[in-house]
């Protein structure tokens with residue numbers, strides 16, 4: 050078992066059945082009885098000691114583990130901020146009162162909630178409290194000699210007797226050859242091996258602490274940001290360039306990796322026929338990357354599972370959509386707008402999208418235009434729908450064009466994806482639901498307000514850019530954890546004793562009775578087989594009965 | 601990436617899965633007969649005075665002569681038991697044979713499906729359940745090579761047959777390519793590890809259920825101690841594999857989504873499953889939690905596992921829900 054104290058061997062000998070029951074994790078001084086010692090009028094120190102013992106007991110660890118698991122469940126039931134913000138928003142829209150109450154208990158931020166932190170901090174405190182003393186004990190143990198042979202080897206769980214010309218020295222040598230640590234005494238040899246089990250166990254638990262630390266470093270010193278880039282446009286890694294920027298508490302804006310790139314081209318391919326028509330097959334964006342200002346430009350193909358890495362800052366392709374291009378001429382004949390308009394995807398299956406164009410420079414009045422974009426347009430009755438996500442027959446349909454004040458000047462922040470509803474009420478509708486425009490077709494606005502020309506189709510990609518200095522440490526910690534785990538679950542700690550019954554003055558080379566006993570301090574292992582092998586190694590002369598059965 | 605689906609192979613795969621279900625059902629019947637009529641499991645284990653799981657016969661002096669008290673015991677305790685008739689001996693062999701045949705058909709079905717679509721054949725719920733049944737039966741068959749766990753056969757094969765039947769009836773989707781996010785070698789690493797671990801955990805759970813329903817008088821089933829050992833062994837092998845699967849998942853998430861851990865519902869439940877299995881391992885080392893309590897803990901853990909593999913796809917969605925539930 051994990052808890053190893055100097056007396057355990059002897060105790061186990063006396064009561065082989067209970068050898069695993071007395072395990073507590075808090076080191077030898079706590080023993081198995083800490084449950085019974087209650088603080089009875091011993092003041093603050095006594096309480097503190099009691100608290101510490103309780104916290105670092107195995108039972109508490111077990112309960113905290115359960116609480117930890119239980120506490121994560123709400124995180125999967127309710128949408129979480131930072132994971133699915135849109136759904137959280139929707140929740141507040143749909144049932145505001147309930148949402149408010151849930152929010153009071155941090156149920157939209159479970160993994161950042163104080164009560165969640167309390168559980169894992171207690172757990173890790175308990176972990177430290179039990180790993181430290183165990184490490185000390187283990188270090189002491191590893192330098193100690195195996196305990197002397199008990200009197201009656203026949204009472205051990207594994208035992209054998211035979212007659213052979215074996216001396217204590219010879220037995221010790223053979224056990225050493227089997228990589229046991231051996232010590233000898235008058236008429237006996239004691240051997241032990243499997244220390245790596247406890248080492249592995251400690252390594253595992255310490256690695257978990259390391260993992261927590263790495264995650265902590267990542268959240269404090271890392272940042273994450275989202276940005277939408279249209280084909281042909283570029284991005285430079287500065288705070289201002291992000292659409293959304295989420296820094297850790299310790300990040301300063303100057304430390305951002307100074308790379309930049311332009312998106313040359315984006316390609317999405319879809320299944321074109323059969324039952325799964327429209328299912329995406331592959332996305333790729335071709336980038337020209339400059340790792341630092343003035344550095345040579347390199348090509349990079351960005352794909353879903355292949356992020357761009359610039360010195361540890363990763364850029365991921367996480368979404369895409371259409372950005373049809375329009376040229377808008379105002380009432381005075383001036384080109385007031387000419388360029389791509391990133392559209393929101395309304396139906397991901399066929400990329401039916403909605404676009405909003407705000408033209409504050411239009412004369413004589415500002416223009417606001419709502420457009421539906423269909424990548425593969427097919428008429429259905431008097432309507433048009435998209436039947437495929439690829440841009441096989443793209444059209445843009447003006448749902449509404451409005452003239453008047455867009456309300457941009459009063460300083461309130463507006464979404465680029467919608468017209469401000471208050472301003473919209475005061476604007477003058479020009480067109481409602483026109484027929485779809487094919488590429489290069491033009492719609493003239495009534496009342497001499499100008500025209501809209503659908504000039505082409507581009508695509509946008511959404512990127513997530515992250516820098517997480519805890520990534521590598523977290524990785525190393527988890528590899529160590531697995532290594533430790535494998536050791537602790539596969540290695541068994543076992544002891545073997547040999548007693549050679551010398552008759553007084555018996556000459557060397559003459560047969561004498563040899564008792565061998567063994568025990569493993571790990572439950573569940575079938576030590577029997579190995580013990581048999583050890584016995585036959587000690588007694589090579591006699592063939593062993595039934596060492597292996599054919600099962 | 602090729603779009604073509606080999607329809608012939610896909611159909612063959614569908615037929616093979618039906619054959620698998622039939623073979624598992626037959627194997628289940630044979631295992632059940634074996635369990636009911638041979639007195640090997642209980643009596644032999646008692647005879648050797650050793651747990652069923654321990655390798656047979658390697659004892660040096662754990663009693664006097666192992667054979668003697670055994671026959672004495674058998675005579676006194678179960679006088680009605682005579683040497684089992686020859687057909688009972690044979691039915692045990694037949695059960696093992698059918699089990700392996702079914703497993704081979706299961707494997708062949710998965711391979712043909714993979715070849716038909718030219719990718720790893722665990723891209724949706726249907727394929728996933730088929731693979732999990734393969735892993736569960738495989739874990740059992742491999743354990744059977746080394747340990748005396750034949751008594752589990754009837755329960756494992758019936759569970760596999762039911763799951764496959766359910767998958768064929770309710771989850772089946774046409775063979776086809778997967779979405780780009782799943783198109784990665786990490787599928788091979790992460791999902792395979794998860795499937796193998798799940799197989800072991802399910803075998804442990806079957807053993808755990810038997811542990812709980814076993815009355816102390818039910819002589820046909822092996823002792824509680826043996827059942828617990830089987831479960832513990834399977835979990836001890838499964839837990840590091842599951843840990844590895846979770847870490848591989850984190851590595852993949854780091855490649856695909858820009859963070860290695862983001863508390864997506866699937867991640868939350870993988871984490872919960874991991875914690876509860878860790879709790880099981882701790883429970884076994886805590887006085888007062890061994891046996892029944894620990895068994896309940898591992899069953900809870902297995903419930904979390906299954907909920908994650910099936911329930912989360914259906915109820916929660918999230919980034920992981922590519923898994924086309926029809």
Ligand code: HEM
Nearest residue numbers: 050051074105106107110172175176179257537878881885
């Ligand atoms: C973050 C939470 C923890 C996790 C995930 C965890 C996981 C594990 C695992 C997987 C094992 C291997 C079990 C085995 O050897 O069969 C183990 C063993 C052990 N853990 Fe933890 N542990 C955690 C916290 C703790 C805490 C807080 C304590 C101290 C009270 C503790 C004490 C022990 C001891 C004493 C063993 C050895 C038990 C044995 O040898 O069977 N662990 N732990």
